[in-house]
Amino acid sequence: MEFQFTEEQLMIQRAARDFAQNECLPGVIERDEQQKFPKEQIEQLADLGFMGMMVDPQYGGAGMDTVSYVLAMEEISKIDASTSVCMSVNNSLVCWGLDKYGTEEQKQKYLTPLAKGKKDGELYIGAFLLSEPEAGSDATSQRTTAEDCGDYYLLNGTKNWITNGNSASVYLVMAQTDASKGSHGINTLIVEKKWPGIVVGAKENKLGIRGSDTHSILFNDVKVPKENRIGDDGFGFTFAMKTLAGGRIGIASQALGIAGGAYELSLKYSKERKAFGTEIMNHQAIQFKLSDMATRIEAARLLCLRAAWEKDEGKDFTLSSSMAKLYAAETAMWVATEAVQIHGGYGYVKEYHVERLMRDAKITQIYEGTSEVQKIVIGRAILK
Numbered sequence: 001m002e003f004q005f006t007e008e009q010l011m012i013q014r015a016a017r018d019f020a021q022n023e024c025l026p027g028v029i030e031r032d033e034q035q036k037f038p039k040e041q042i043e044q045l046a047d048l049g050f051m052g053m054m055v056d057p058q059y060g061g062a063g064m065d066t067v068s069y070v071l072a073m074e075e076i077s078k079i080d081a082s083t084s085v086c087m088s089v090n091n092s093l094v095c096w097g098l099d100k101y102g103t104e105e106q107k108q109k110y111l112t113p114l115a116k117g118k119k120d121g122e123l124y125i126g127a128f129l130l131s132e133p134e135a136g137s138d139a140t141s142q143r144t145t146a147e148d149c150g151d152y153y154l155l156n157g158t159k160n161w162i163t164n165g166n167s168a169s170v171y172l173v174m175a176q177t178d179a180s181k182g183s184h185g186i187n188t189l190i191v192e193k194k195w196p197g198i199v200v201g202a203k204e205n206k207l208g209i210r211g212s213d214t215h216s217i218l219f220n221d222v223k224v225p226k227e228n229r230i231g232d233d234g235f236g237f238t239f240a241m242k243t244l245a246g247g248r249i250g251i252a253s254q255a256l257g258i259a260g261g262a263y264e265l266s267l268k269y270s271k272e273r274k275a276f277g278t279e280i281m282n283h284q285a286i287q288f289k290l291s292d293m294a295t296r297i298e299a300a301r302l303l304c305l306r307a308a309w310e311k312d313e314g315k316d317f318t319l320s321s322s323m324a325k326l327y328a329a330e331t332a333m334w335v336a337t338e339a340v341q342i343h344g345g346y347g348y349v350k351e352y353h354v355e356r357l358m359r360d361a362k363i364t365q366i367y368e369g370t371s372e373v374q375k376i377v378i379g380r381a382i383l384k
């Protein structure tokens with residue numbers, strides 16, 4: 001067993017750290033306040049090859065491994081989780097699934113520009129449309145329908161909480177074709193946002209990751225050609241679950257980064273801030289908090305890297321990705337809350353960043369499977 005990164009992985013980590021410091025940090029507070037989508041940052045990430053990190057270069061990707069993806073996600077999330085969620089969704093929920101299960105034509109037409117993050121010089125990213133008003137954790141209860149009409153599907157229904165909802169050009173939409181078959185009657189369709197019958201709802205006014213672009217999407221008799229179905233008829237739910245297992249590595253890394261960002265700020269503050277005649281780092285109450293933060297973050301990092309390694313090795317990573325997501329998300333929420341406590345009154349105001357990290361941490365316990373859903377997945381795996 002080796003606990004060492006390759007030169008290439010370290011280079012990617014450094015590039016992501018520099019990018020986060022130089023391009024994400026300026027204006028991050030304002031973007032959060034104004035709920036401004038980080039378009040410039042995403043375009044720069046596309047130029048760095050970070051929007052299709054794990055895709056084969058023949059389809060526009062950077063051909064990197066999942067470990068590199070974890071390192072990049074962690075560094076960017078330390079500073080700006082609104083930017084990193086957009087990156088995570090495009091990489092793991094959109095590009096990975098198309099790369100693994102798409103046809104050659106789908107890869108040429110959709111994956112190649114999505115992995116580049118640009119088409120004709122313009123931003124070109126994707127979104128993953130599984131959640132519905134009444135199907136969140138209970139994802140098999142899809143109400144959106146894809147009626148089989150011969151050479152096309154007729155799509156009707158509403159999707160909720162869609163990351164990249166307005167900025168995406170391509171949607172991967174899960175919809176029920178044959179309700180009598182339950183989860184085996186669901187298909188995943190590649191849908192272009194510009195097609196007639198699609199309405200993008202208002203941007204959600206969220207607690208955290210306020211820069212990210214979250215919308216409802218409504219489909220009203222949208223015609224989707226049959227060749228835009230991913231996999232065989234009825235493969236849509238399996239596609240969603242397999243893709244989400246990879247997505248959970250991305251969100252686990254995002255949570256890891258949020259925790260790391262809050263910890264680094266707390267460490268710095270503890271060395272500067274004085275109370276009772278000495279820097280607060282000299283008080284055992286603060287030392288114990290920092291020790292617990294550092295230990296939990298290290299454990300979360302090892303779980304993330306383990307899941308990434310299993311994925312790169314072609315092993316089944318469903319269990320390890322759920323464990324990483326569960327532990328990293330809980331760690332992020334705990335560490336960010338303690339970071340606010342260490343900062344005292346300063347932690348409660350925007351300039352010190354930790355209150356934003358605390359708000360951003362919360363969503364990692366909810367999206368791409370709540371902490372409770374991860375426990376279902378873990379429970380089923382260890383009890384079978």
Ligand code: CAA
Pocket residue numbers: 089093128130131136137138139140161162163183237238241242244245318367368369370373376377
């Ligand atoms: N791989 C392959 N197949 C799988 C699978 C996997 N990982 N997980 C389940 N399946 C299969 C099952 O084997 C089953 O098939 P059979 O009937 O042939 O056995 C079928 O799919 C249905 O599975 P379950 O019976 O296990 O379904 P369930 O109703 O009990 O639900 C669940 C399981 C784990 C709770 C699932 O519904 C789930 O993961 N829910 C959470 C959904 C989620 O993560 N949503 C996030 C939305 S996306 C998002 O947040 C993106 C964003 O914008 C940031």
